[in-house]
Amino acid sequence: MRILIPSTGDKMESLLDQRYKHATYYIIYDGKEFEIIANNVHHSHHHKRDIDFSKLDILIVNKIGIDSFKAVKENNVKIYYSPVKPVGNVLTAFKSGNLKELTEKDVIESAHKSLETSKEKTSFAGKIKNRLKHFGKSRIGFGRGPGLGKRHH
Structure with a gap:
């Protein structure tokens, strides 16, 4: 199971980024290891990184628009809501079954x-x-x- 979490930083202590598409980083967790992907490296709106949702199972967000929601769901990715808190806590809440599927x-x-x-x-x-x-x-x-x-x- 591969989980994508938009993050404000590249550490597990970093907060879940409210801006899913414009997050500073994406953290992908596969159950064993973490992969950190920098988004928008040049701080320009033209360099957003496209995520291949066909290789993901779960997206955890704080906010998501309806168009983005539909696009992600087309790839059979489940989307869960989490309040803004450190990424490590978000993962713990997900593993404990404490996050709501949107x-x-x-x-x-x-x-x-x-x-x-x-x-x-x-x-x-x-x-x-x-x-x-x-x-x-x-x-x-x-x-x-x-x-x-x-x-x-």
């Missing part, structure tokens, strides 16, 4: 939740709600500056 419905619902949260943050009502949440806890108010009034020198 379905197309899960991915679509996750996208809708993300959109709703995004709309709330960018709408006028969402901005007011966010500011009220912090109002009185610090010097954040509704106007410009710290709100200390006029200063006379």
Whole structure:
């Protein structure tokens, strides 16, 4: 069984990368050994590495879009969700059966939740709600500056 985990670094202590397609590294575990593949070596969007999913069995992600989900599933690869934590812990959770296999419905619902949260943050009502949440806890108010009034020198 070959497992692919997108990672922020090349060590088992590195975190699961939230950006599956744009991960800094991919760690492949075959049950005995680890293979580490650097992605996007030149930090350019044009050098993304293509992964051959026909040679993989499992993909563990934090987030995945519906198009990517469908493309991976075409290769009969099972996709599991994990919260962001060190890759070693992600593997332990998988081996213990503590990760949930994602379905197309899960991915679509996750996208809708993300959109709703995004709309709330960018709408006028969402901005007011966010500011009220912090109002009185610090010097954040509704106007410009710290709100200390006029200063006379």
